[in-house]
Amino acid sequence: MYPGVQFDDKVVWITGASSGIGEALAVRMSARGSVLVLSARNESELQRVATLCREAGASDVLVLPLDVSKHATMEPAAQQVLAQFGKIDLxxxxxxxxQRSFCVDTDFDVYRQMMDINVLGQIALTQAVLPAMIARGEGHIAVTASVAGKVGAPMRTGYCAAKHAVMGFFDALRTEVAADGLQVTTITPGFIQTNVSKNALSGDGSATGTTDEDIAGGMSVDDCADVIIAGFESGEPEIAVGTGPEMALLPLKRENPVAAFQALEQMAAQLRQAT
Known part of the structure; x- marks a missing residue:
């Protein structure tokens, strides 16, 4: 366990802040007096979220449009934040x-995008902020992974590969930076009511444009953010969040992997019949 996070006057930088979990976290941290840096590709949506953050009590908000797949832009972005606020606390x-496609139907470029956005983009931005955190002797880095970072789910081979890589990278990073006074938190959501399936890539790289029944029936994004905030405040290094049957896969994979494999194979068979 870590010391609990106190958000008052902390500089918190959130990527993917234009909707979903990122938006909900930003508003809640604003209510706790944080300084917010909001990043995503859609600047107009970021401005909308910034307004909500100011109304919720954020002491300051910087809208910083960012495409994490453009890895070379991470360092200049980090320097901009440091120039304005002097530090990055979280x-x-x-x-x-x-992703929503079977492997056999998936263009290789979709796998490349899964890695560029979900893995290399997170690594590039993390590397950009690490030196300043290490120099201060304090700082906190978190990543939104997924239950798919712990188990292999059908129609998500690329997504699972990316989220497994994310879990491995940040678990390893945690060991390296502990002696520097830094903390690392991994977040493993299950089915949350966001646009994740609507924006997911199909086999040809186009967005599916549809919402999965599991996502539609999942935990609300506000409840999800509350669980994550509580995890930060209580110092949990890994925060599992969700209420659906998918959450049972986490202990099942540890305790009875064969049963977990069989359950997911049955899911794949059902999906094949439905497509």
Whole structure:
């Protein structure tokens, strides 16, 4: 366990802040007096969220449009934040994109996008902020991974590969920076009511444009953010969040992996019949 996070006057940088979990976290941290840096590709949506943050009590808000797939832009972005606020207390790597296609039907470029956005983008931004955190001897880095970072789910081979990589990277990073006074938190949501499936890539790289029944029936994004905030405040290094049957896969994979594999194979068979 870590010391609990106190958000008052902390500089919190959230990627993927234009909707969903990122937006909900930004508003809640604003109510706790944080300084917010909001990043995503859609500047107009970021401005909308910035207004909500100011209304909620944020002491300051910087809208910083960012495409995490453009890795070379991470360092200049970090320097801009440091120039304006002098520090970054908490970076939440929340940007990402999912997938909905069987491997045999998936263009290789979709796999490349899964890695560029979900893995390399998070690593590039993390590397950009690490030196300043290490120099201060304090700082906190978090990443929104997924239950798909712990188990392999059908129609998400690229997404699962990326989220497994994210979990491995940040778990390893945690070991390296602990002696520097830094903390690392991994967040593993299950089905949350966001646009994740609507924006997910199909086999040809186009967005599906549809919302999965599991996502539609999942935990509300506000409840999700509340669980994550509580996890930060209580010092949890890994925060599992969700209420659906998918959350049972986490202990099942540890305790009885064969049963977990069989359950997911049945899910794949059902999906094949439905497509």
């Amino acid at each position: 970076l939440i790597n929340n940007a990402g994109v999912s």
